[in-house]
Amino acid sequence: MKGPELRYSTAERHPACLSTTPLQVQQPKPYPLSPTVNNDRYPILSLINQCNSTKQLKQVHAQMLHTGLFFYSFTAGKLITASALSPFSSLDYARQVFDQIPQPNLFTWNTLILFLQLLHHCEHFPDKFTFPFVIKAASELKAFWVGNAFHGMAIKGSLSSDVYILNSLVHFYGSCGDLDLAYAVFVKTLQKDVVSWNSMITDFAQGGCPGEALELFRGMEKENVKPNDVTMVGVLSNCTKKLDLEFGRWVYMYMKCGSFEDAKRLFDKMQDKDIFSWTTMLDGCAKLGEYDEARHVFDAMPRKDIAALNALISAFEQNGKPKEALAVFRELQLSKDAKPDEFTLVCALSASAKLGAMDLGRWIDVYIKKHGIKLNCHHTTSLIDMYAKCGDLEKALEVYYSVERKDVFVWSATIAGLAMHGHGRATLDLFSKMLEAKVKPNAVTFTNVLCACSHTGLVNEGQRLFYQMEPVYGVVPGEKHYACMVDMLGRSGLLQEAVKFIEKMPILPTASIWGALLGACRLHGNIELAGQACSRLLELDPRNHGAYVLLLNIYARTGKWDRVSGLRKNMRDFGLKKEPGCNSIEVNGIVHEFLVGDNSHKLSKEIYSKLDEITAKLKSVGYVPNKSYLLQLVEEEDMKEQALNLHSEKLAIAYGLISMGPSQPIRVVKNLRVYGDCHPVAKLKSGLYDREIILRDLYGFHHFRGGNCS
């Protein structure tokens, strides 16, 4: 909200404002233009410089409004500087210019306006205490020309060796994105203090030059400047924010056991570290995968607030550890010190979605309603995602219909929900509605839509959309989209088209693209092409277990036993092991996990006797295990698993049958693909026990009801 009475409130209270006739004071000459900013790129700047009357300036002003240049802070800033500091200056006009700038930061603008008034009305030249303030204001506004002019004025006022002013300028040029100028000022600072180093390090870190930041970080050590918490927090949080993990890990190692007096100890020794520093440290450790260290930091925190808890929960949640995330959430639920806030709820919902923990998800939904928390788009998206991933598409759609505000995240989550439940047409319809609502789709939206087309055989529609992505919607197709297209063509049997598509792609094929082709070959039994795709896939991803197994199968089937033994040797050499199949089921808000042949559950005995009962029942209705699945599996482990009827999903379903009420649907989440005879068996079970069974695997949902699969 902006209003004139607010905007000028500070300025109008200034005694100088009582004067009606502006004083004419000698103005400093404009500082020469920075050599790194090209005047040709902004011809308007030359025009501004050439003006020698307010009338001319007004003409330029009008032109800037017309072309939109007025709405860039540095061109607008230049206009303000020109109108306020030029020989024909008029502060009233500068104010008018200021008045037209949309949503200015009131405080910083007021600082500048006050400064300009000071220049107009005060007979003393601003001193070394004035400049850091106004340069800071210019930094916040990223008003290059304004700050640049201050730089010139400071030089003119013989203040250019003051370390405070120089440090401010380093920060200023950095925040305007001019690292060269920032560095030039930094180098010229003769008596650098820790703030000088920190400013420049931060400029580099935020300006996308982590290498230079690190170099400087080392430079501090050489110069015997002791880094402080600002150094550490700045460097570490910048690299984790950008997920520049290599850099982050480097810094982390440096901190942990590095040569420079051990920065970790520095952190431990810091006297005045506040909760921000602690949380940054915690977040940094967690994001770098040092969970034990993160937990350690968390436990050592003298005071923990909700943000610290959130940092821990979200770090677990986003690094494939949803179970650990929910464990922390449970601690929070039990503790009286802190209450979950909107961040916590979003993280916990997301973790519930990943685990298929619908009881907890529903609890959060109720919590939100009970506490009258107004849904924002983050909540809405997470709720839709949670219900969809827990298998309750109706509930997900209910949330979607219940909210008015829908951003691209909300739309994309709903589209993804429809897609994962196999509703291709509905996905496309929703996508059209999204366009009608004038919400611009992004890369993720397209991945979801293309995925739906691929899974439901809507090849023409998918292709049409894919080729519209860039020209119509301005979304450049990425690896995932190309992989979707390969999957779409391959799945529908157009294997040669898929190969041609890969050859013509403007990007180099990645492992996931060969993986998509491989999947299609498996589906359509094209052994020759599968062999080629496998080889390419293994070149790029030599540790891909699935590709090895498939290639082994191909060689075994075609009798190429020498190759089989060669591959087996490779696998042993690489120490490759299959990712263990794991199924989870949530009962009364607790997620139980089962591995193959698992007997660690406390009700293991009951589960296995239930399994026997199920097997007997299945036999009695004439079920015969399909041995053909065995032929597809070369690995002994898989054979054993299959032969012993101990697939982990079977254990999970058996547990569901003994522990849940007869009307409750059994929801099982599998970390891999549902395969073998588990699908037909689950179908039979849903009929025999009159239970709804919902199986989620890596690729989507299988709903079983009354002996049928949707």
Place this chain on the structure above:
DNA sequence: TTAGGGTTAG
């Protein structure tokens, strides 16, 4: 007087 800083979704 100057530098920095924590947690959220598809």
